[in-house]
Amino acid sequence: MKVQVLKLDGTAAGDLELSDDVFGIAPRSDILHRVVTWQLENRRGIARKARERSEVSRTGKKFGRQKGGGTARHGDRSAPIFIGGGKAHGPRLREFDVSLNKKIRALGLKMALSSKTDGNLVIVDNLELTDAKTKVLVGILAGAGFGKKVLVVDGEAVNEGFARAAGNIIGINVMPAIGANVYDILKHDTLVLTRSAVEKLEARFNG
Known part of the structure; x- marks a missing residue:
């Protein structure tokens, strides 16, 4: 051409x-x-992965009485509502390496x-x-x-x-x-x- x-x-x-x-x-x-x-x-x-509740290293001990404490009935400290707790529905690790x-x-x-x-x-x-x-x-x-x-x-x-x-x-x-x-x-x-x-x-x- x-x-x-x-x-x-x-x-x-x-x-x-x-x-x-x-x-x-x-x-x-x-x-x-x-x-x-x-x-x-x-x-x-690639999004940075966030640690969820099962991946956070915190105590699992119940830190308050079930009744009579005047507060909510909480379990372990890794719950998402606490500082240092796991992220609820956080970003997951995704790979986009397409061949x-x-x-x-x-x-x-x-x-x-x-x-x-x-x-x-x-x-x-x-x-x-x-x-x-x-x-x-x-x-x-x-x-x-x-x-x-x-x-x-x-x-x-x-x-x-x-x-x-x-x-x-x-x-x-x-x-x-x-x-x-x-x-x-x-x-x-x-x-x-x-x-x-x-x-x-x-x-x-x-x-």
């Missing part, structure tokens, strides 16, 4: 041949759903990349900015017409000047190629890849 390579200002910078094994796979909603669910489940934090086959995860990423080739994928030569300022980058992106929610993926590391300039722009997220994932790709309207990002992604699957 041959696509046009652009500069950040929208001018042409040549052509690039994309691998059909990575960018030419028909997306399947069931595969994408499984991968996104796996990602989000593994992002969930997913590596082949399915790789296939899901290929499908997410392929889903953007219908007009929502932009290949740029590089992310070099002559003036790495937010105001300048806002004007460049507005002129290029990338849209409101844009994911920019660079090669080994994101260009420092571009990352600094894009840091305060709402809707623009940047990451290196190693961080490309299904959830973030699908969440954004436009996917912008540099030449080096394409090389890294194709080498990731072919290697």
Whole structure:
């Protein structure tokens, strides 16, 4: 699949041949759903477990008379109403470590990349900015017409000047190629890849 390579200002910078094994796979909603669910489940934090009545180490001796004391008829001190007692219906320890086959995860990423080739994928030569300022980058992106929610993926590391300039722009997220994932790709309207990002992604699957 041959696509046009652009500069950040929208001018042409040549052509690039994309691998059909990575960018030419028909997306399947069931595969994408499984991968996104796996990602989000593994992002969930684990709640700290609270000790309940049976787990609190306190005396079990009845500390008052059953009748005649002028107070309620209490048993041991581990009851939830006392300071130091067990928590009633407290948070339980829950594990969210969901497993997913590596082949399915790789296939899901290929499908997410392929889903953007219908007009929502932009290949740029590089992310070099002559003036790495937010105001300048806002004007460049507005002129290029990338849209409101844009994911920019660079090669080994994101260009420092571009990352600094894009840091305060709402809707623009940047990451290196190693961080490309299904959830973030699908969440954004436009996917912008540099030449080096394409090389890294194709080498990731072919290697």
